[in-house]
Amino acid sequence: MDQLRLLFVDDEEELVSAVVERLELRGIDGVGATSGDEALHFLRESSFDVVVLDVKMPGIGGLEVLRTINRRHPEVKVILMTGHGSAKDNEIGRRLGAVAYLEKPVDLEDLLSTVDQALNPEGGGPDGR
Amino acid sequence: MGDDHRRPWQREGVLFFGDVIAGLSHELSNVFNIINEMAGLQQDILAGAQPKSADAADRLSELAGRIKAQVERGETLNQSLHSLAHSVDDANIAFDLGDTLELVSSLAARRARLARVELVVHRPESPVTLEGDPFVLLLTIYESIVAVVGAADSERRVEVSAAQHDSGAQVFITSADPLPPGVADEIAALEIGHLSWGAVHTLDPPFPEPPGRIILDVPAVAPALNAPADEEGQEDPDGN
Numbered sequence: 298m299d300q301l302r303l304l305f306v307d308d309e310e311e312l313v314s315a316v317v318e319r320l321e322l323r324g325i326d327g328v329g330a331t332s333g334d335e336a337l338h339f340l341r342e343s344s345f346d347v348v349v350l351d352v353k354m355p356g357i358g359g360l361e362v363l364r365t366i367n368r369r370h371p372e373v374k375v376i377l378m379t380g381h382g383s384a385k386d387n388e389i390g391r392r393l394g395a396v397a398y399l400e401k402p403v404d405l406e407d408l409l410s411t412v413d414q415a416l417n418p419e420g421g422g423p424d425g426r
Numbered sequence: 427m428g429d430d431h432r433r434p435w436q437r438e439g440v441l442f443f444g445d446v447i448a449g450l451s452h453e454l455s456n457v458f459n460i461i462n463e464m465a466g467l468q469q470d471i472l473a474g475a476q477p478k479s480a481d482a483a484d485r486l487s488e489l490a491g492r493i494k495a496q497v498e499r500g501e502t503l504n505q506s507l508h509s510l511a512h513s514v515d516d517a518n519i520a521f522d523l524g525d526t527l528e529l530v531s532s533l534a535a536r537r538a539r540l541a542r543v544e545l546v547v548h549r550p551e552s553p554v555t556l557e558g559d560p561f562v563l564l565l566t567i568y569e570s571i572v573a574v575v576g577a578a579d580s581e582r583r584v585e586v587s588a589a590q591h592d593s594g595a596q597v598f599i600t601s602a603d604p605l606p607p608g609v610a611d612e613i614a615a616l617e618i619g620h621l622s623w624g625a626v627h628t629l630d631p632p633f634p635e636p637p638g639r640i641i642l643d644v645p646a647v648a649p650a651l652n653a654p655a656d657e658e659g660q661e662d663p664d665g666n
Contacts, residue, residue, distance in 0.1 A: 309456050311492060315463035322470045353452075355540045380455050402459045405466055 302326045302344065303412065306336040306362070307351040307378075319405055333357025340370055347412050350395075352379040352386050360386070363393045374415040378403055442565045443510075449536040450507050457500040464493050506532040513561040518648075520557045523588050523595055524549035530564050531586055534571045543578045545571070548587040554595045558648025559622055566619030570599050570627065570640050573612040579603040597642040605629065605638030613640060623648045 303325055305316050313329035320327030328345070330336040333354055340348070348366060352359035363375050377390040378399040387398045396415040399408065468489050471482050509529050531547035538545035556563070567586070574584050581602030588597045610629060619625035619642070626643045 309460060311460045311496065312456070312463055315460065315467045319463070319467050319470055322467075322474065353540075355542045380452050380459075401455065402462050405463075 300324065300326045301412070301416075302328070302346050304328050304330060304336060304339055304345045304348045306330045306333070306348065306354070306359070308332060308354040316405070323409070325409075333359065333362040336362055337365055340366065340373070345370075345373055346416060347374045347376065349376045349378060349408065349412075352377055352390070360389055360393065363390065363395060367394050374412075376408070376411055376415060438569075439561065439565060442568060446510060446533045446568070447507070450503050450510075450533070453536055454500055454503050457496050457503065460496050461493055461500075464489050464496070502532070510564075513564055517559040517561070518557070519560060520555055521560045523554040523556055523597075523644075526556075526560060526564055526567070527586055527588055527597070530567045530571065533564075534568055534575070537572055538575050538584065541575050541578065542582055543575045544583045545575065546583070546585045548585065550588045550590065550595070552590065554588060554590050556595060556644060556646055556648075558645075562619065562622040562648075563625070563644065566616060566623065566625055567597055567599075567642065569616050570597075570613065570642060573609050573616075574599050574601050574605065574640060576612075577601065577603070577606050577609045591643070594643065594645040597644060598639055599642070600639035605640075609638075609640075619644075 303320060305313055305320070305327060306329075307313050307316075308331055310331050313331055317327040317329040328339055328343070330339055333356055336348065336350070337357070339345075348362075350359040350362055359377055359379075363377065366373055366375055375395045376397045376399060377386070377395045378401055379386055380401045390398050397411045399411060468486055471485055471489075474482065506529060510533060513529070527547050527549060531545055535545060571584065571586060578584060578601055583602040585600045585602075586598070587600070588595055613627045613629070616627065619627070624645050628641045628643070630639050630641050
């Protein structure tokens with residue numbers, strides 16, 4: 298079974314670092330990016346099953362990254378997250394093809410459950426594959 | 427005509443409050459999110475295969491230091507909120523311009539970060555005391571910084587400094603990038619500082635010579651605030 302590869306994108310470096318460490322402790326190949334530019338760079342260089350993407354970031358924002366992922370990596374599932382609920386962002390994100398929209402603080406177990414559902418919409422294994 | 431016509435500075439002040447409080451609130455949420463995640467990581471490590479190992483102890487200790495740094499960050503943000511809240515306590519008070527510059531820079535930090543601009547503040551070499559409404563001056567400097575930050579181009583660095591000048595002070599907002607003509611219009615629209623403080627914005631050097639900076643001339647003592655609504659002949663919003 299392939300190891301799940303997850304790209305976690307948020308401009309808060311310490312948040313990214315902690316989440317990636319926690320993913321690794323769960324046997325998930327987590328990669329962190331602290332900007333939209335960096336996320337797109339990683340997506341060009343490697344392949345991922347899921348991208349978890351903060352909407353509001355300096356430079357290229359999450360929705361713009363989502364648009365680019367749709368064009369260049371349509372096979373990648375994208376989960377958006379935001380600090381404060383925004384119905385407009387949620388609606389735009391859904392329209393752009395995000396599979397889910399989470400509000401921070403995002404509980405890691407909830408995030409992994411959402412990843413699992415995104416990858417196995419008909420129901421699948423407990424490890425998100 | 428409504429209150430916005432009578433007292434544009436009131437509406438401007440409320441918008442300023444909303445803008446900076448929303449930004450600081452977002453930053454505080456980020457701090458809580460990070461602490462939450464680090465606490466989760468500590469739990470994960472403790473629940474791991476070798477929780478009593480030296481490696482686990484080192485990682486837990488390192489995490490404790492990172493959590494402490496986030497708590498300090500949160501406390502700084504909270505102090506900014508506290509200072510902002512108290513800046514409206516007294517509309518005629520003596521205060522230190524250096525303190526105002528530091529506060530306004532902390533309030534504008536998120537705007538600068540989102541714009542990927544490095545915002546640097548320099549306190550005056552010697553203390554500069556002004557007398558008037560600190561909130562209005564805070565707002566005036568903030569909006570000037572936001573205008574310059576928004577115009578930053580390739581260098582993306584803005585410095586804020588001040589010095590005693592004649593009977594008052596000059597505040598300098600300097601961009602490492604040339605300031606585009608659009609900034610002049612934005613600055614010209616900043617009436618509140620002029621109304622309350624008699625503060626005057628000038629651009630140095632005049633366009634189109636780059637690079638540019640805004641100089642804000644502020645008197646040591648603000649003239650009395652004469653709101654348009656108080657003047658004789660002003661339209662009554664209630665129609666009386």
